[in-house]
Structure formats: C-alpha cells, structure tokens
Amino acid sequence: xxxxxxxxxxxxxxxxxxxxxxxxxxxxxxxxxxxxxxxxxxxxxxxxxxxxxxxxxxxxxxxxxxxxxxxxxxxxxxxxxxxxxxxxxxxxxxxxxxxxxxxxxxxxxxxxxxxxxxxxxxxxxxxxxxxxxxxxxxxxxxxxxxxxxxxxxxxxxxxxxxxxxxxxxxxxxxxxxxxxxxxxxxxxxxxxxxxxxxxxxxxxxxxxxxxxxxxxxxxxxxxxxxxxxxxxxxxxxxxxxxxxxxxxxxxxxxxxxxxxxxxxxxxxxxxxxxxxxxxxxxxxxxxxxxxxxxxxxxxxxxxxxxxxxxxxxxxxxxxxxxxxxxxxxxxxxxxxxxxxxxxxx
Numbered sequence: 001x002x003x004x005x006x007x008x009x010x011x012x013x014x015x016x017x018x019x020x021x022x023x024x025x026x027x028x029x030x031x032x033x034x035x036x037x038x039x040x041x042x043x044x045x046x047x048x049x050x051x052x053x054x055x056x057x058x059x060x061x062x063x064x065x066x067x068x069x070x071x072x073x074x075x076x077x078x079x080x081x082x083x084x085x086x087x088x089x090x091x092x093x094x095x096x097x098x099x100x101x102x103x104x105x106x107x108x109x110x111x112x113x114x115x116x117x118x119x120x121x122x123x124x125x126x127x128x129x130x131x132x133x134x135x136x137x138x139x140x141x142x143x144x145x146x147x148x149x150x151x152x153x154x155x156x157x158x159x160x161x162x163x164x165x166x167x168x169x170x171x172x173x174x175x176x177x178x179x180x181x182x183x184x185x186x187x188x189x190x191x192x193x194x195x196x197x198x199x200x201x202x203x204x205x206x207x208x209x210x211x212x213x214x215x216x217x218x219x220x221x222x223x224x225x226x227x228x229x230x231x232x233x234x235x236x237x238x239x240x241x242x243x244x245x246x247x248x249x250x251x252x253x254x255x256x257x258x259x260x261x262x263x264x265x266x267x268x269x270x271x272x273x274x275x276x277x278x279x280x281x282x283x284x285x286x287x288x289x290x291x292x293x294x295x296x297x298x299x300x301x302x303x304x305x306x307x308x309x310x311x312x313x314x315x316x317x318x319x320x321x322x323x324x325x326x327x328x329x330x331x332x333x334x335x336x337x338x339x340x341x342x343x344x345x
Contacts, residue, residue, distance in 0.1 A: 039320040040343050041066035043107070043236070046327070050095035054328040059099060062339055066320060067098065068105045068145055068196075071132055074125060076114040086118040088128060094136040104138050105177070110148040110158075119157045122165040144169060145196070147179040155187070163191045180233065182222040189230045197314075199306055200238035200298070200324055205251055213238050213296050216305050223313040235310055236322035237342055238298040240330040243274075245285070246292045255282055257329075258293060266293070300338050307342070317345075 040063050049069060051059075058064070072091040079087055098104055106129045114121075126144075133141055146165070150158040166176040180195040182202060189195075202219050203212040210218070214237075243255035258274075260266050266274040269292070276291040287293075321343050331339070 038345050039065050041068065041234070041320040041322040043067075043322060043325040044069045045325040046070075046092070047090055048093050048095055049098075051099070052328055054332065055326055056099065058326070058331055058339075059102070061336060062343060064102065066103045066105060066322075067326070068107045068322065069098075071106045071108055071129055073109045073111065074114045074121065075111045076117045084117075086114045086121040088125075091132075097136070098138060103140070103142065104133070105143045105145050106133060106138075106141065107145040107147060110146060110161075112149060112151070112154055115148055115150065115154050115157045115161065119161045119164075122161050122168065126165060126168055141174060143175045143177055143193075145177045145179065146192075149181060150184070150190075152187075159188075159191055166191055166193070179236075180229075180231075182219060185222055185227060185229065192231065194232040194234070195229075196234045196236050196320075196322055197310070198236050198324075199310065200236065200240075205244055205254075208246070208249075208294065211296050211302075212244070213240070213242070213298050214302050214306060216302055216309070219306050219309060223309055225313070227314050229314060229316070232319070233314065233316060234318040234320040234322055235307070236324050237303050237307065239303075239323050239334060239339070239342070240325060240327060241295065241297040241333070244294040244296060245282075245287065246294065247288065247290075252291070253283075253285055255285070255293065258282055258295075260293075260295065272296070297333070300334065300341070303342055321345075 042059075042064050044067055070092060072088045074086050075089050076084065077087050077089075078084055108125060108129065129144060130141075133139075144165075146162065148154075148158050162176065162178065169176050175193040177194045177196060178190050178192045180190075180197050182198070185197075199219065200214055201212065203210045203215050205212045243258040243260075245252040245255050258266075260268070260274050265276060265278050265280050265287075267277045269275050272295050274293045274295065276287050276289055276293065279286065279288050281287065323339075323342065
C-alpha cells in the first residue's frame with residue numbers, strides 16, 4: 001500500500017510538472033493581453049461547425065486563440081451489429097474550416113452510462129478524434145479534452161480511462177485535459193495534465209426560483225475556504241441562455257430557441273416565467289396550454305461576482321479564460337465591453 005501511495009503521489013507531481021510546462025506555457029508571440037501569456041478561449045458545442053459573420057467578428061475582436069470544439073459524445077448503446085458497447089454519437093459535421101491561428105482542442109463528452117459500462121474505448125476514441133481532425137484539415141493538435149460528470153461511483157472507471165488515454169497522447173506529444181465540476185474540486189484529481197473549471201450549469205434545473213446556469217449562491221458553498229488544487233486550472237464562464245420547460249411542476253426539457261415575444265403563444269407571468277397560452281411545437285416538443293417556461297440567462301453581474309470569488313479562493317492564476325459557448329444568438333446579448341470584462345485578468 002505504501003508503494004502504491006508513493007506511485008500515486010509521484011504521478012500527480014509529474015502530471016503537474018507536465019502541465020506547468022505545457023498547458024500553462026505562454027504563447028511564443030505576445031497577444032496584447034493585460035497578463036503576459038494569457039489566452040482567450042471559447043467552447044463550440046454544436047453538431048455542425050459553421051461560423052457566420054457575427055461569430056467570425058467575435059473571434060477577431062476578442063483575440064480568441066483557442067477553441068474547444070466538441071467532436072462527438074460517447075454513450076452506451078447498440079452498435080450496427082446489435083452489440084452493446086460504448087459508441088460515438090452526435091458527431092460534429094464541419095461545414096466551415098477553423099480560422100487560421102486558432103488552436104483547436106478536440107473535446108469529447110462521455111456519459112456516465114458509458115463510463116459505468118465500459119472503460120476500454122480510449123484507443124478507439126483517440127483514433128476517431130485524429131481521423132476527424134485529418135479529414136477536416138485540423139492540424140497541430142496539442143491537447144485533447146474529456147468531459148465527464150464523474151462521481152464517487154464512476155471515479156475509478158473514469159480515472160482508468162484517463163490514464164490509458166493520457167499515456168497514448170503523451171507518446172505523440174499531446175496533453176490531456178478534463179473539465180472539472182465544482183463538486184469534483186475536493187475529490188482526488190483525475191490523472192490528466194490540466195483542467196478547466198466549469199463555472200456554469202451550477203444549479204438545479206428543478207428549482208423554480210433558481211438559475212441553473214449560474215448563481216453565486218450555488219457556487220459559494222464549494223469555495224468557503226482557500227483551495228489548493230493539484231492540477232493547473234483554467235476557468236470557464238457561461239454566455240448563454242435557455243428556457244426550462246415545466247408541466248405541473250415536472251421538468252420536461254431544455255428549450256434553446258423559444259421566442260417569448262410571440263404573444264399568441266406566451267403570456268408573461270413575471271420577470272423570468274412565461275405561461276403557454278396556446279398549444280404548439282417547439283424544437284420537436286408539443287408544448288401545451290398552461291405549461292410554464294422559465295427563462296434562464298447568464299447575467300454579467302453574476303459572472304463577474306463568481307469570477308472574483310474564484311480568483312480569491314483558488315490559489316492559482318488561470319492561463320486561459322474560456323467562454324461557453326460560441327453562438328450568435330447568445331453572444332449578441334453582450335456588448336464588446338461586457339465580453340472584455342469577463343476575459344480581463
């Protein structure tokens with residue numbers, strides 16, 4: 001047991017040293033940020049990669065240097081032969097090329113169902129990522145990220161997958177990062193090189209008076225005292241909104257494109273809640289009269305308040321500030337100064 005403990009400690013030290021030298025290393029050229037080597041980054045989380053003029057302009061105006069693009073999800077289900085196994089789903093189709101000068105971090109979301117049932121898909125996942133990158137002319141990959149909401153019951157399985165994947169990547173000179181959720185902060189660090197702390201989706205979808213996207217009151221309990229985390233962390237903040245569809249107090253779904261200005265279908269109940277006044281379809285869902293849709297947003301004041309809290313409680317400076325996610329409709333809700341204030345060190 002002592003020998004095993006020593007190996008774990010040594011692995012953690014080595015992972016930290018690798019990430020300090022890699023994930024947190026400043027770029028070779030100055031980007032003009034307030035802090036030398038700082039990096040503005042953003043997630044792209046859609047099943048089609050396509051940039052309109054607004055998103056292209058956003059990338060240029062805010063000096064985006066790094067883009068975490070969701071390549072596909074891994075879930076557990078039947079393959080074409082009817083065999084149950086971990087399988088890729090919701091693969092992103094590239095309609096556009098990535099702008100020149102942007103570092104792409106292929107990102108894969110792994111469901112808890114998949115990680116509970118199978119931990120042997122690291123090599124297949126890596127091969128699929130690299131094949132997609134080659135097909136879509138994405139070169140010079142320096143980092144791959146895995147996103148999984150692991151808990152105590154799935155920690156061993158997820159860590160095992162990360163160890164295998166990390167060792168494969170290191171042979172090719174590529175780093176492995178992982179998203180870190182607030183509830184994972186005080187648990188053992190996953191065996192990766194560095195992480196991105198998710199400061200969004202922090203609350204419950206079922207709280208009728210809350211904001212599940214971001215609420216200072218949901219974040220504060222996890223950061224009551226100063227925290228030393230064994231891996232270098234970047235911080236990710238939300239810049240999106242959605243509607244929470246409820247029926248008779250029961251959560252039904254998340255809606256992304258509800259037009260609340262249409263008074264034929266919606267009646268405003270209060271500042272954030274709308275009552276459906278006429279049956280209709282939204283995103284393939286039949287919304288019935290009397291259903292309630294709660295509008296949730298990412299208020300700038302809340303983002304900056306959480307940002308100050310995180311900076312004061314986590315004893316390290318992030319190399320990158322990451323926004324979630326690049327979408328014209330959502331980012332148009334913020335001024336250029338708003339976005340600058342989130343990215344500002």
